[in-house]
Amino acid sequence: MIRLVNVQKRFGELLLFDGLNLRAPGGKVSVILGPSGCGKTSLLNMLAGILQPEGGRIEGVGTRRISYLFQEPRLIPWRTIRGNLEFVLQGNEGLTERLEVRRRAEEALARVGMRDFADAYPAELSGGMRQRAVIARAFAYPGEILLMDEPLQALDLARKLDLVEWFLSLWAETTPTTVFVTHDIQEAMILGDYITVFSAPPARIIKEIENPVPPAERRLEDPRLMSVEAELYRSILDKRS
Structure with missing residues (x-):
């Protein structure tokens, strides 16, 4: 509490x-x-x-550990959607190996129906899809x-x-x-x-x-x-x- x-x-x-x-x-x-x-x-x-x-x-x-969803998506524009998720996962306990980071990112995107958009950049997505990516990012991080x-x-x-x-x-x-x-x-x-x-x-x-x-x-x-x-x-x- x-x-x-x-x-x-x-x-x-x-x-x-x-x-x-x-x-x-x-x-x-x-x-x-x-x-x-x-x-x-x-x-x-x-x-x-x-x-x-x-x-x-x-x-x-x-x-x-805290996950924070802001009013704006706050995705890194020069990284792909997968890259945005991998960025928050790198260096966290239990997630330091590259293959594990990739697996967690892919799993989170699949769970919000965005596996096919993993290689897209934020500017290429609609507002709703960017917010979906942010939700995936929040739950990929073990907050x-x-x-x-x-x-x-x-x-x-x-x-x-x-x-x-x-x-x-x-x-x-x-x-x-x-x-x-x-x-x-x-x-x-x-x-x-x-x-x-x-x-x-x-x-x-x-x-x-x-x-x-x-x-x-x-x-x-x-x-x-x-x-x-x-x-x-x-x-x-x-x-x-």
């Missing part, structure tokens, strides 16, 4: 967190749902060690913690649902402790085992929901999921009124 205890953080003059307490259970997907500018990316960066809190503490991260910073925000609904399906099938094999941040309610209710709604900064928790629908059964038209959606909308609208 990851825990934030009385965390404080500023971004310039803006107070993002003033004593934030938050839990992300191990082996689950915890979604942070909140408006733009509420500190979602800063929270992930603190979990990754890129930023440090100015007060409080973060527990449960330590030296655990114990997965951080996701709105990686689906630029996609249309059909492509987004396709990638969600890919993600959930891969995630179920290794179940890394996952923190996913978004401002999209549909993403939150499809992906999240636990959903926490943030207010505008300084961010406060205005709602916490445990998703009653198992990941494999989550469909937008499912009445149980529609009930979660309605509850999320109510929490956001009540806060604005």
Whole structure:
């Protein structure tokens, strides 16, 4: 489990967190749902060690291996898709031999249906395929913690649902402790085992929901999921009124 205890953080003059307490259970997907500018990316960066809190503490991260999916694909443009995966695998424990690195990259691409595009360069692929490659890269790296910073925000609904399906099938094999941040309610209710709604900064928790629908059964038209959606909308609208 990851825990934030009385965390404080500023971004310039803006107070993002003033004593934030938050839990992300191990082996689950915890979604942070909140408006733009509420500190979602800063929270992930603190979990990754890129930023440090100015007060409080973060527990449960330590030296655990972290995979990070950013808002943009961040693929190396002069490397092939296979080369991008091999780059993150080289030099990691148990993956130092070239043949093993190649095998892991090929396996990850096959699992997201991209074996035939292994020798393509990022500029030759559509946005959805680049995001699929990024998901493959994240799961090829043996991370114990997965951080996701709105990686689906630029996609249309059909492509987004396709990638969600890919993600959930891969995630179920290794179940890394996952923190996913978004401002999209549909993403939150499809992906999240636990959903926490943030207010505008300084961010406060205005709602916490445990998703009653198992990941494999989550469909937008499912009445149980529609009930979660309605509850999320109510929490956001009540806060604005």
